[in-house]
Amino acid sequence: MATDNELSAQIARLKKAMQAKVQQAQSAEEKFVITACAKVEATAKQIMRDSPTDASISYGKHGHHPSIEGNPPAPDTGMLMKSVTHSVNKHGNEIEGYVGSILEGYPKYLEYGTSTIRPRPWLIASIIKCQSFIDSLWQRVKRGDLK
Numbered sequence: 001m002a003t004d005n006e007l008s009a010q011i012a013r014l015k016k017a018m019q020a021k022v023q024q025a026q027s028a029e030e031k032f033v034i035t036a037c038a039k040v041e042a043t044a045k046q047i048m049r050d051s052p053t054d055a056s057i058s059y060g061k062h063g064h065h066p067s068i069e070g071n072p073p074a075p076d077t078g079m080l081m082k083s084v085t086h087s088v089n090k091h092g093n094e095i096e097g098y099v100g101s102i103l104e105g106y107p108k109y110l111e112y113g114t115s116t117i118r119p120r121p122w123l124i125a126s127i128i129k130c131q132s133f134i135d136s137l138w139q140r141v142k143r144g145d146l147k
Helices: 004-025 028-049 079-083 106-112 123-143
Strands: 084-091 094-101
Touching (some): 028 079, 028 084, 028 094, 028 123, 079 084, 079 106, 094 106, 094 123, 106 123
8 A cells, every 4th residue: 555655746746747748738829828928917917016106195004105197006905916817718729818807997997097097007018018028929939939
């Protein structure tokens, strides 16, 4: 009879082998979409962390300083930043990537602004910032370098 350690090791080997098979099964195009979406997600979170703030304005119990108008939103509670995610779905031969927030309303209001809030684009800014990375990644797919 196998010990707990031996079983754990067998499970780990099996899991690693399955992950390798999944990696092999993914097409270069699917890897492209996964990688591009992950890059945009990470960039969206980074530009929020790095967003310049307006020190002349302070509100909330922690004295939050909002971002300077036109820049990505500066984190207060971090709720938006934590909610940003990506997913990739395959429908037959089509691969669809999504980057956004699981929150309702709030991310859209920041992105496009409202009658009382100036826009603080975070998703469009992330896509623009990632454009050259995405373009070069796609060139790798076309050359067959991304496998």
